[in-house]
Amino acid sequence: MSETEIISFEPATGAELWRSQVGNVDEVVGRARLAWPKWAAEPNAVRMELMRRFANEVRKRLDEFAQLIARETGKPLWESRTEVEAVIAKVEISIRAHGERTGQRRLDSALQGSQALRHKPHGVMAVLGPYNFPAHLPNGHIVPALIAGNAVILKPSEKTPATGEFLLKCFHAAGVPADVVQLLVGGPDEGKALVAHDGIDGVLFTGSAQAGIAINRKMASNPGKIVALEMGGNNPIVVWNTPKITDAAALIVQSAFTTAGQRCTAARRLIVKSSMYDKIVAEVKRLTGRIIVGAPFDDPQPFMGPVIDMQAAVQLAESVVYLISKGGKALTHMKQPFEGLPFVTPAVIDTTALSERPDVELFGPILQVIKVDDFDEAIAEANNTRFGLSASLIGGTPEEYDHFWAGIRAGIVNWNRPTNGASSAAPFGGIGLSGNHRPAAYYAADYCAYPVASTEMEQPRASVGVGFREDGKAKSEA
Numbered sequence: 001m002s003e004t005e006i007i008s009f010e011p012a013t014g015a016e017l018w019r020s021q022v023g024n025v026d027e028v029v030g031r032a033r034l035a036w037p038k039w040a041a042e043p044n045a046v047r048m049e050l051m052r053r054f055a056n057e058v059r060k061r062l063d064e065f066a067q068l069i070a071r072e073t074g075k076p077l078w079e080s081r082t083e084v085e086a087v088i089a090k091v092e093i094s095i096r097a098h099g100e101r102t103g104q105r106r107l108d109s110a111l112q113g114s115q116a117l118r119h120k121p122h123g124v125m126a127v128l129g130p131y132n133f134p135a136h137l138p139n140g141h142i143v144p145a146l147i148a149g150n151a152v153i154l155k156p157s158e159k160t161p162a163t164g165e166f167l168l169k170c171f172h173a174a175g176v177p178a179d180v181v182q183l184l185v186g187g188p189d190e191g192k193a194l195v196a197h198d199g200i201d202g203v204l205f206t207g208s209a210q211a212g213i214a215i216n217r218k219m220a221s222n223p224g225k226i227v228a229l230e231m232g233g234n235n236p237i238v239v240w241n242t243p244k245i246t247d248a249a250a251l252i253v254q255s256a257f258t259t260a261g262q263r264c265t266a267a268r269r270l271i272v273k274s275s276m277y278d279k280i281v282a283e284v285k286r287l288t289g290r291i292i293v294g295a296p297f298d299d300p301q302p303f304m305g306p307v308i309d310m311q312a313a314v315q316l317a318e319s320v321v322y323l324i325s326k327g328g329k330a331l332t333h334m335k336q337p338f339e340g341l342p343f344v345t346p347a348v349i350d351t352t353a354l355s356e357r358p359d360v361e362l363f364g365p366i367l368q369v370i371k372v373d374d375f376d377e378a379i380a381e382a383n384n385t386r387f388g389l390s391a392s393l394i395g396g397t398p399e400e401y402d403h404f405w406a407g408i409r410a411g412i413v414n415w416n417r418p419t420n421g422a423s424s425a426a427p428f429g430g431i432g433l434s435g436n437h438r439p440a441a442y443y444a445a446d447y448c449a450y451p452v453a454s455t456e457m458e459q460p461r462a463s464v465g466v467g468f469r470e471d472g473k474a475k476s477e478a
């Protein structure tokens with residue numbers, strides 16, 4: 001039975017934060033369809049100016065917004081602030097991307113007329129958001145979609161609706177008409193109804209592979225509708241010859257445990273050269289042991305907050321038990337330091353001995369360690385996944401990095417940098433179960449508008465060419 005009400009709870013305290021009735025999909029879509037043509041007909045400059053006003057609105061409310069994200073997701077306040085800063089930065093990046101990726105071109109020819117390339121918006125776009133970046137990631141679809149002239153319906157995650165509501169209030173306060181960007185409160189049922197609705201021209205999804213595949217299936221009979229899928233990862237970080245053990249360990253810990261491991265780009269598998277194993281593992285254990293796990297407003301600030309809810313915490317603890325039951329060796333144990341609340345400490349598990357490692361995204365602070373002897377074996381192990389979002393090489397020579405870059409199947413391939421923390425000024429997406437070749441961030445402009453090619457002359461001008469007699473009849477008819 002579907003829920004009639006959505007309630008958001010603060011992970012760090014269990015307190016109720018927000019509640020609302022679920023939205024009416026037909027009504028929201030109907031309003032968006034009516035509002036869209038006027039919005040699409042506005043000059044680009046008007047839409048861009050409104051986006052800049054939106055950025056200013058968010059800037060004015062940065063503290064309030066960051067506090068809400070911290071309460072609703074459990075992320076430390078310092079990290080929640082970085083999410084709000086990313087929301088602000090998205091506007092200028094998207095304006096630039098719109099011009100560079102979907103701008104206008106015109107090629108004049110005296111004979112053929114003028115060859116013009118312009119872009120049109122799709123219409124009404126459904127944005128389905130995840131809970132881990134409840135503002136920044138939906139916003140990464142919303143801003144480019146609005147700039148291009150689409151109307152948008154945001155269905156935020158059922159776990160973080162208050163953040164979605166706050167984000168949309170900032171658009172409205174900036175002057176974007178209420179029906180041009182609307183909130184649809186709901187869970188997966190409302191998401192499914194929105195995706196299936198005839199009045200939707202596209203679905204811009206960020207979330208799990210499971211839900212993304214279900215959406216892709218649903219949209220298969222509508223090839224004309226745009227579907228952008230940003231999904232999860234089972235991301236490798238490979239450590240090869242490096243004398244910089246402390247730096248390597250810091251990059252590994254940052255990759256695996258930032259946001260309590262709840263990032264699509266988090267490192268899930270540490271693949272390490274046998275001869276470096278002892279040193280790297282010792283340093284990773286030492287650093288992991290120093291991580292402060294705590295509530296978002298604690299002083300000193302924690303590195304990691306709780307995971308999103310108790311269900312997630314229990315699933316993560318069960319995954320650790322499963323890996324150990326199959327032959328994994330716990331290098332650090334996952335503990336639940338606060339009874340009844342979803343705080344977990346990071347687990348590092350050596351799974352080298354496992355004959356089959358489950359290729360699933362364990363969305364939390366669990367890092368598997370796999371020991372290998374040979375660089376090609378490391379690359380093969382890194383590619384031993386159906387996902388393909390991000391991958392990093394720590395250490396190695398420039399030649400080895402070239403080899404790694406060429407051999408790795410992922411949308412983001414880094415060298416001596418973490419697997420996460422991707423730039424909004426670059427394309428962002430993955431292959432395999434991580435996405436459907438419609439990268440977001442800088443390339444989001446591409447899926448928010450479609451190109452129209454036109455050959456244009458101010459007056460009709462045609463010439464009868466080869467194959468015609470003087471009277472205009474074709475030779476073949478003679």
Ligand SMILES: NC(=O)c1ccc[n+]([C@@H]2O[C@H](COP(=O)([O-])OP(=O)(O)OC[C@H]3O[C@@H](n4cnc5c(N)ncnc54)[C@H](O)[C@@H]3O)[C@@H](O)[C@H]2O)c1
Nearest residue numbers: 129130131156157187188191192207208211230231232264
């Ligand atoms: N690649 C990326 O850019 C990226 C970014 C952030 C998060 N993620 C991924 O998101 C996941 C965590 O977020 P989550 O748990 O909120 O994801 P989720 O897939 O459970 O939910 C995402 C959104 O889709 C909706 N939804 C769920 N099932 C649906 C269906 N069948 N039809 C339509 N809508 C549906 C949800 O209500 C929610 O709004 C992780 O897998 C993470 O890797 C990916």
Ligand SMILES: O=CCC[C@H](NC(=O)CCC(=O)O)C(=O)O
Nearest residue numbers: 263264265420421422423424441
């Ligand atoms: O959880 C998934 C997103 C993680 C984040 N990626 C980005 O912020 C991409 C940039 C953008 O979309 O603007 C990361 O890599 O940490």
